[in-house]
Amino acid sequence: MPKIDLDALEPTNATGYPPPYDADVAGRWQRKVAEAAGMKALGARHVVLEPGAWSSQRHWHQSEDELLVVLGGTAVLVEDDGETELAAGDIVAWPAGVADGHHLINRSDAPCSFICVSAGTDTGGAYSDIDMKWTAGGRYVHKDGTPY
């Protein structure tokens, strides 16, 4: 059945971020939609941010496009040039290779839910505010390449 039954997907707040960067995403609960649907070219996750939670460390992708649709609640989008309020129905898109890091922060007192989709080959990317980047293999390293 192509309609996604979110209740049937186990949410996880797991992260590979090394401390202390993992704490900011502890209230981020993800459901693996693409895997549940059997999709391989398209990435898709349903995400709930608890109050205070971040969607990720502020980052950008070298070679993956990303798009997000807010489904409920509100969040603040943070980028180099400042902040943008997002609410249900808003669509935000980040083409691959634009070195302007982004993430969402839920500063409200209610959950914020969204779906995030992506396409392209993950060759790595970088975090804007911390000494961290990731490699084509998804490994987190310092910006000089030394491992965490």
Added chain:
Amino acid sequence: MPKIDLDALEPTNATGYPPPYDADVAGRWQRKVAEAAGMKALGARHVVLEPGAWSSQRHWHQSEDELLVVLGGTAVLVEDDGETELAAGDIVAWPAGVADGHHLINRSDAPCSFICVSAGTDTGGAYSDIDMKWTAGGRYVHKDGTPY
């Protein structure tokens, strides 16, 4: 600015479908989100279906994943096994290569809006209810390969 300003994007009801198949999608108004955002790996269109309009002829993709999020209104999803009601917040996903055609029909008396995203290489696909398929070049042909 990554937040998509839908009002700044011109909607189009253009279609390459040959008659009489074009009539069913005359009330389908699309905005090219991926192109506006500068994305190449990820396809994204915002679609408004007027009452009575179809999202497409019922079809499936050989090698592209497709995912749709309903933003407002209601529509009926039609597939081989029957119909499913969709409403705002519903997420529907179709992995590449599954030969079960799908489309949405707006049987309500209000517009239905959704965003549709895709990824993969378009090598063609087929329509379930009519004598038509499309080729890797996006050309519409009869199922025996003769052109329209």
